[in-house]
Amino acid sequence: MATLLQKRLALRLLQRRRATRKASGFTLVELMIVIVIVGILAAVALPNFLGQTKKAAATEATQNVSAIFKQATAYNLENGSLGTIDTDCSDYAGTQSGKFTYACGGTQTAFTVTATGSTTNSNTNGVTVTLTGNVDTGAVASITKAGI
Numbered sequence: 001m002a003t004l005l006q007k008r009l010a011l012r013l014l015q016r017r018r019a020t021r022k023a024s025g026f027t028l029v030e031l032m033i034v035i036v037i038v039g040i041l042a043a044v045a046l047p048n049f050l051g052q053t054k055k056a057a058a059t060e061a062t063q064n065v066s067a068i069f070k071q072a073t074a075y076n077l078e079n080g081s082l083g084t085i086d087t088d089c090s091d092y093a094g095t096q097s098g099k100f101t102y103a104c105g106g107t108q109t110a111f112t113v114t115a116t117g118s119t120t121n122s123n124t125n126g127v128t129v130t131l132t133g134n135v136d137t138g139a140v141a142s143i144t145k146a147g148i
Contacts, residue, residue, distance in 0.1 A: 053123045054148045061100050061115035061129040062143060068093040068102060068113045069131050069140065076135045082108050089113065099124040111135045117147065 072092040076082050086092065089104040100115040113131045117124030126147035133140040 050123075051148070054127055057099060057117065057121075057124045058127050058129055058145050058148045061117070061124075061127065062131075062145070064093075064100065064102065065113040065115050065129055065131040065143070066140075068104070069111065069133055069135070070138075072104065072111060072113070073135045073138045076108065082111070082135060085111075100127075100129075106132070108136050109134045110141075 068089050072082065075092050085104055085106065087103055087105060089102045092104065093102070099118050099121050101118070103114045103116070104112065106112040111133055115129040117127035119125050128146045129143065131140060131143045
């Protein structure tokens, strides 16, 4: 009798193992639901991420136009005047390269430095930062940002 009982128990254990093996894994519906949820999260997060990268690029441009303005102020102090305004800012800050192009203009009392984002870079395309200030006093009147 003990052998018959042992055989029944062994058969039940074997059936349970087979049942648990069949139940393991994910169904196609479960995988599709996960893919849809990930897609929705990506659709919400991607525009926010791109907006933050444009803000970071605008911050870089703000720092650079401020540095160019400071260099133009120092140039004015050393030379007595700016003379003819250097439109590509190379007299004040050297050669600028990278994500933005820089342009200087105006007068000594209303000096402007403008950073324009590169059209080939998606993070800077359409971003413009303009600083206006007086190089005689070194005072910044305004900094405006557009395209972010």
